[in-house]
Amino acid sequence: MLQILFDALSLGSLYALGALGIALIFGVMRLVNFAHGDVIAFCVFALLWPSTDAMAIVFAGQLPWYLLVPFVLFCGAGLSVLCEIVVFRRFRNANPATMMIASFALGFVIRYFLLMLFSSRPKSINLLPELSQPVEIFGARLPLLQLITIIATMLILIGLTVFLRRTRFGLEMRAAAENFSMARMLGVRANRVIMGAFALSGALAGAIALIFVAQTGTADIQMGAAIMLMAFIATVIGGLGSLAGAVLAGFLLGAASVVMQVMLPIDARPFRDAFVYGAVILVLLFRPQGLISARGTKERV
């Protein structure tokens, strides 16, 4: 029972962090950033030395953890800010559909850049092996990694909440997410807020990359897409633009996946995702605005 709870929480953590990265950017510029998944993949490959071999040559990944973590977060933030400056800045006033397509294109650019350097074969990579040891809590044997994942996610969420509530930059970001042009008329600098959102979102992508690669032990240029899909669904269920909703829906999705894995009859288990997405459709039928509807996305008259 406890095992299920922890499974659900750790999978949910991944989805919640992913959804948060998307919701942050959607909040300030109404952009659904489909390149987010590829930023995650980029962060994973930033640990490796470019080679097309099946065995990964771990390069930056050999750093001790207290250097490794900032390095990966920085890679994510850096790439994400670069995307903003080079690409999204030119689409600032474009309509959301145009921006979305630009983000798809950008995602492909990043993916094929990785393909060029690393080939498309998934590589096995053993990152921080000491984390796979089991620990015993309340009679359940859990991988230490799972515990760390959950704790790290909680710390990130708390940190982000404090940042958004207590700092001037956080305040400006919340105001801009609600009504961007009003915030600007009060002197909030558009570029600063948007770049900040991209940096945060990129750092979250870095965190996901670390967790994911430590959990699965493989690096695959396609890996971003799978998380991105779930994370995107979580932001939609949560109410696009609502950060709390994104996190909540991320955890719900994680829980739904794990619970169905356990509860469904054996024959139906391969179709687990179909059931999860079915549940998503149901939620959206009854609450099309999402679980927590974000203010400011409403139509203005």
Added chain:
Amino acid sequence: MSLLALSDITIRYGRLTAVRDVSFAMNEGEILFITGPNGAGKSSLLRAIAGVTPVAGGRIDLAGHEITGQAPENIARLGFSMVPEGRDVFGSLTTEENLLVGAGMHARDRGWRSRAADELEAVYATFPMLKERRHGQAGLLSGGQQQMLVIGRALMTNPRLIAIDEPSLGLAPNINDQVYERLIALRAQRQLTLLIVEQSSARAMMVGGRMILMRGGQIVLDGDARTLGSGEAIQAAYFGYEDH
């Protein structure tokens, strides 16, 4: 030199011309009403000054700088503060947070808190009601309270010129009177220049000052509100009788 000067401003939305060759200037300390019927281009004009609506032609100068085509945040830094139509409070933020959004602009990051605290006290002194509701969600304030909040928020940027778009919209007449009382008091207290858009010229005649009447994207009358407001000229201009 005038604080705000518009020359030959034209604003287009696609093929529709909302404002055509409008020019006027405002001096420091002046109070100017822009009135006129729906669709006269009043709001477009304000939004163009604020930098959120692009102009198709003409030039705008504020406090000795050309601001045509500048970003809204830079125009705000020159002392222009806008209270848009429909008030636009940040509904999910608290009352105090709404005010604080406007406070950061002139201060460097370090001194932000203390400077903001001074500004907050000044605004709370003018609008005690806001202090009572400081930790409440701004979206839950009544219309009149929200109007006071956005005026307070505009003050937090320490502006020289405040532009207000239809402060009467959706407010009960007695609440509206209160809003204007505070505005007039503030103007005297802080040597503010006020640019107010209203549909009806009644308020302008009551308060006094200068009045510009717009119709069809152009200025039809410009003069003292009290003398302009009395005659048939204004009725004719307002309803466009000369067209019939």
